Amino acid sequence: MTALDTFREETRSWLEANCPESMRTPMPEREMPWGGRNAKFPNPDTKVWLDNMASRGWTAPEWPAEYGGGGLSKEQNKVLQEELARLRARPALSSFGLWMLGPALLEFASEEQKKKYLPEIVKGEIRWCQGYSEPGAGSDLAGLQTKCEDKGDHYLVNGQKVWTSYADKCDMIFCLVRTDTTVKHDGISFLLIDMDTGGVEARPIKLISGASPFCETFLTDVKVPKENLVGELNKGWTIAKRLLEHERSMISGMGMGAGAASMGGMEAIAKENFGTDGEKIADTSIRQSIADHKMDQQAFGLTLRRASEEAKAGQGMGAAASMFKYYGTEVNKRRFELLLDVMGTQALGWEGEGFDSKELAVTRSWLRSKGNSIEGGTSEVQLNVIAKRVLGLPDA
Amino acid sequence: MALVLTEEQTMLRDMAKDFFTEQVPVTNLRKLRDDADDLGYDKDVWAQIVELGFAGILIPEEHGGTGFGPMGLGIVMTEAGRTLAASPLYSTAVLGAGLILAAGSEAQKSELLPKIAAGDMLTALALEETNHHNPANVAMTAEKSGDGYKLSGEKKFVIDGHIADTLIVVARTGGAVGETQGLSMFLVDANAKGVTVTRTHMVDSRNAALVALDGVEVSADAALGNIGAAYTELENVLDLGRACLAAEMLGGAEAVFDTTLEYLKERKQFGVIIGTFQALKHRAAEMFCEVEICRSVVLEALSALEERRNDVPRVTSLAKARLSEAARLITNEGVQMHGGIGMTDDVDMGLYLKRARVQAQMLGDSNFHRARYAELGGY
Numbered sequence: 105m106t107a108l109d110t111f112r113e114e115t116r117s118w119l120e121a122n123c124p125e126s127m128r129t130p131m132p133e134r135e136m137p138w139g140g141r142n143a144k145f146p147n148p149d150t151k152v153w154l155d156n157m158a159s160r161g162w163t164a165p166e167w168p169a170e171y172g173g174g175g176l177s178k179e180q181n182k183v184l185q186e187e188l189a190r191l192r193a194r195p196a197l198s199s200f201g202l203w204m205l206g207p208a209l210l211e212f213a214s215e216e217q218k219k220k221y222l223p224e225i226v227k228g229e230i231r232w233c234q235g236y237s238e239p240g241a242g243s244d245l246a247g248l249q250t251k252c253e254d255k256g257d258h259y260l261v262n263g264q265k266v267w268t269s270y271a272d273k274c275d276m277i278f279c280l281v282r283t284d285t286t287v288k289h290d291g292i293s294f295l296l297i298d299m300d301t302g303g304v305e306a307r308p309i310k311l312i313s314g315a316s317p318f319c320e321t322f323l324t325d326v327k328v329p330k331e332n333l334v335g336e337l338n339k340g341w342t343i344a345k346r347l348l349e350h351e352r353s354m355i356s357g358m359g360m361g362a363g364a365a366s367m368g369g370m371e372a373i374a375k376e377n378f379g380t381d382g383e384k385i386a387d388t389s390i391r392q393s394i395a396d397h398k399m400d401q402q403a404f405g406l407t408l409r410r411a412s413e414e415a416k417a418g419q420g421m422g423a424a425a426s427m428f429k430y431y432g433t434e435v436n437k438r439r440f441e442l443l444l445d446v447m448g449t450q451a452l453g454w455e456g457e458g459f460d461s462k463e464l465a466v467t468r469s470w471l472r473s474k475g476n477s478i479e480g481g482t483s484e485v486q487l488n489v490i491a492k493r494v495l496g497l498p499d500a
Numbered sequence: 501m502a503l504v505l506t507e508e509q510t511m512l513r514d515m516a517k518d519f520f521t522e523q524v525p526v527t528n529l530r531k532l533r534d535d536a537d538d539l540g541y542d543k544d545v546w547a548q549i550v551e552l553g554f555a556g557i558l559i560p561e562e563h564g565g566t567g568f569g570p571m572g573l574g575i576v577m578t579e580a581g582r583t584l585a586a587s588p589l590y591s592t593a594v595l596g597a598g599l600i601l602a603a604g605s606e607a608q609k610s611e612l613l614p615k616i617a618a619g620d621m622l623t624a625l626a627l628e629e630t631n632h633h634n635p636a637n638v639a640m641t642a643e644k645s646g647d648g649y650k651l652s653g654e655k656k657f658v659i660d661g662h663i664a665d666t667l668i669v670v671a672r673t674g675g676a677v678g679e680t681q682g683l684s685m686f687l688v689d690a691n692a693k694g695v696t697v698t699r700t701h702m703v704d705s706r707n708a709a710l711v712a713l714d715g716v717e718v719s720a721d722a723a724l725g726n727i728g729a730a731y732t733e734l735e736n737v738l739d740l741g742r743a744c745l746a747a748e749m750l751g752g753a754e755a756v757f758d759t760t761l762e763y764l765k766e767r768k769q770f771g772v773i774i775g776t777f778q779a780l781k782h783r784a785a786e787m788f789c790e791v792e793i794c795r796s797v798v799l800e801a802l803s804a805l806e807e808r809r810n811d812v813p814r815v816t817s818l819a820k821a822r823l824s825e826a827a828r829l830i831t832n833e834g835v836q837m838h839g840g841i842g843m844t845d846d847v848d849m850g851l852y853l854k855r856a857r858v859q860a861q862m863l864g865d866s867n868f869h870r871a872r873y874a875e876l877g878g879y
């Protein structure tokens with residue numbers, strides 16, 4: 105038996121013993137384990153599962169153990185993920201800290217900062233939000249204006265962020281701020297701010313889906329300790345870009361297959377709504393559209409797999425993050441459009457009678473999916489990145 | 501299996517790439533076309549292909565081949581597609597060798613496979629009878645006649661039909677048109693009495709033919725596989741053909757994309773290179789994504805064949821459908837982004853556009869394979 109086999113056996117029995125039964129069922133939105141100082145656990149098992157996983161550092165399996173991570177190798181993590189999938193276990197922790205900030209801190213932060221922030225992220229004690237976008241700086245992120253002045257023993261921050269997801273529920277925000285107004289990219293710094301600091305105010309904004317997951321964040325004379333600067337002053341753009349890569353790969357893999365899966369599969373719904381001709385969906389045009397879409401998904405999944413295999417073989421696909429962000433989010437949007445075609449009136453309910461909860465959820469998810477090709481850099485911006493970085497097509 | 505090439509496969513690819521780019525560039529196809537070459541392929545080139553072991557790439561070493569399997573064959577097809585190399589690779593090394601390996605008796609294998617590997621025998625699959633691929637739509641009859649069979653009917657779109665020594669003919673010994681049962685395969689000497697082969701001049705300047713059989717007598721041992729039950733083996737090898745066509749189309753699509761990208765960086769209008777225009781940049785970036793996706797599905801189809809997985813039909817349909825669409829998109833964009841010059845016969849864009857159209861039709865276009873993919877998915 106290889107060491108990896110032993111690891112698999114141990115992992116399997118540990119998970120069997122430590123993953124509560126209810127954590128092996130599909131997760132309703134309201135039970136998402138975001139963690140944080142004010143974390144709510146409508147299902148107490150969520151907390152048990154989080155604590156169990158965090159105790160082994162397995163919420164961040166590949167982070168070094170000295171920062172609270174699992175210290176696993178890529179191969180071991182793969183085994184862990186396979187074993188989690190086998191149990192259909194829910195993620196123990198969903199967090200911007202895990203997906204975006206942590207990897208950037210590991211690369212760019214000081215030893216003290218890593219020791220302070222990473223273990224909190226692993227345990228889900230602190231919930232982070234992302235303060236990048238501003239009213240005047242979206243796609244042109246480097247045009248951001250939030251001012252950060254050096255006041256000797258602290259920084260003073262003034263400005264406004266927008267589209268800050270979950271800002272009203274978060275404990276800390278990682279922010280891009282302007283520390284030099286005479287230059288563009290080289291005048292940006294990466295700053296960590298506690299949301300409880302005086303002068304920080306988050307106001308929720310309502311989305312087309314009816315939910316209010318993101319906010320306008322106002323920063324007025326906010327005093328920030330100097331040790332909260334990550335990396336060097338005016339070198340924040342490098343960190344910002346690296347973090348965006350993590351964000352893009354996270355978004356591109358998100359939500360594939362969800363929605364329709366909870367509805368028992370698009371084919372099944374189509375058979376019910378359009379009737380069958382033998383095994384076939386009787387409406388050939390819907391049938392072809394579904395096949396087309398399934399092919400898209402399979403082809404995209406294969407490409408994700410190939411990219412990870414190439415990365416392992418040290419071949420690297422280059423600017424893969426932009427390609428996957430673009431393609432993955434566009435496929436996801438098409439999936440919801442098609443699902444609505446297939447469901448007909450049953451995907452058009454907003455609330456109340458006449459629709460079951462799964463149907464209502466599809467309607468809302470369809471609307472939410474529109475944001476996929478905007479958040480984390482729009483599809484157009486991804487195409488710009490591919491054209492420039494991969495294809496070498498210069499700007500005018 | 502992995503979606504990355506092994507070291508051995510990478511070496512094969514590099515060898516094939518060097519060979520086709522240096523020895524069989526697109527000018528080779530142009531010359532065959534402009535000379536109205538009787539054969540429609542270059543015998544010297546074929547001799548070199550045989551020499552390199554590509555003709556017998558699917559054939560095990562015991563029968564004189566190099567035994568690289570479907571993955572190796574697909575790799576070679578991609579490189580051949582990149583330069584539009586006209587050769588009997590597809591008709592003979594893919595379909596001919598594939599069918600004899602899959603359905604042949606030990607005697608047929610020992611006799612015929614070494615000939616294919618040595619370049620001494622060319623084959624052509626005579627299957628299609630209608631305007632769209634449909635392997636069960638066979639009306640050609642094979643009636644019992646003495647110890648053997650008598651074949652009558654007409655075939656079309658027989659790739660390499662007029663250069664083949666041996667035709668592999670799909671005919672009906674039972675069942676009705678449209679049914680998969682009752683189909684049989686026969687090895688028919690192209691010079692046999694009653695065989696009429698008429699070369700058709702296709703838009704891609706490659707070889708195809710009409711084949712008419714008028715009471716052609718064959719012996720019982722001319723049957724390839726079981727009488728009345730050839731469909732399963734036929735379909736398996738058609739999947740091999742589809743994956744290889746997808747691989748060949750990938751090479752063409754990559755070539756067009758690379759050439760077009762170079763052109764975007766060269767051509768100036770409005771005082772700047774046209775590659776600075778976002779209207780073209782975004783389309784180029786989309787083509788890049790498409791090419792990446794195409795590589796994945798082709799590798800997956802070849803891997804599935806290599807491993808004899810049971811999702812072979814599904815993933816070959818995925819690959820053939822995807823590549824048919826992608827090659828159409830990319831060759832169209834190639835012409836468009838070259839502007840007026842893209843419409844001329846002087847640049848190669850048009851040659852790739854034409855070839856992609858024919859390849860898309862061979863063994864099922866994207867509509868055919870989308871429907872098949874759905875059916876295999878149980879909907």
Ligand SMILES: Cc1cc2nc3c(=O)[nH]c(=O)nc-3n(C[C@H](O)[C@H](O)[C@H](O)COP(=O)(O)OP(=O)(O)OC[C@H]3O[C@@H](n4cnc5c(N)ncnc54)[C@H](O)[C@@H]3O)c2cc1C
Nearest residue numbers: 234235236237242243267268269475478479480481482484
């Ligand atoms: C659901 C959701 C969650 C988000 N969460 C966060 C968050 O947590 N933190 C955060 O900081 N931000 C967040 N954002 C903001 C997001 O990053 C921005 O919306 C995005 O970067 C686009 O910026 P914008 O909205 O200002 O659009 P604009 O930049 O004004 O774009 C408008 C349109 O113009 C196009 N465009 C712009 N520039 C170009 C160009 N050069 N070439 C071609 N087309 C162009 C865009 O593609 C778009 O279609 C979130 C957004 C959404 C939708």
Ligand SMILES: Cc1cc2nc3c(=O)[nH]c(=O)nc-3n(C[C@H](O)[C@H](O)[C@H](O)COP(=O)(O)OP(=O)(O)OC[C@H]3O[C@@H](n4cnc5c(N)ncnc54)[C@H](O)[C@@H]3O)c2cc1C
Nearest residue numbers: 767768769770774777778779780836837838839840841843
């Ligand atoms: C069949 C045919 C008949 C013709 N007949 C005549 C005729 O009778 N008389 C005559 O004078 N001419 C004729 N032409 C020439 C025709 O008008 C030009 O080919 C056409 O104007 C394009 O110019 P070009 O070929 O130099 O392409 P280019 O201008 O080099 O264009 C190359 C590519 O770049 C794109 N492109 C160029 N500029 C931009 C931009 N600013 N933004 C985005 N994309 C851009 C184009 O759309 C194209 O895809 C003919 C052409 C053809 C194909």
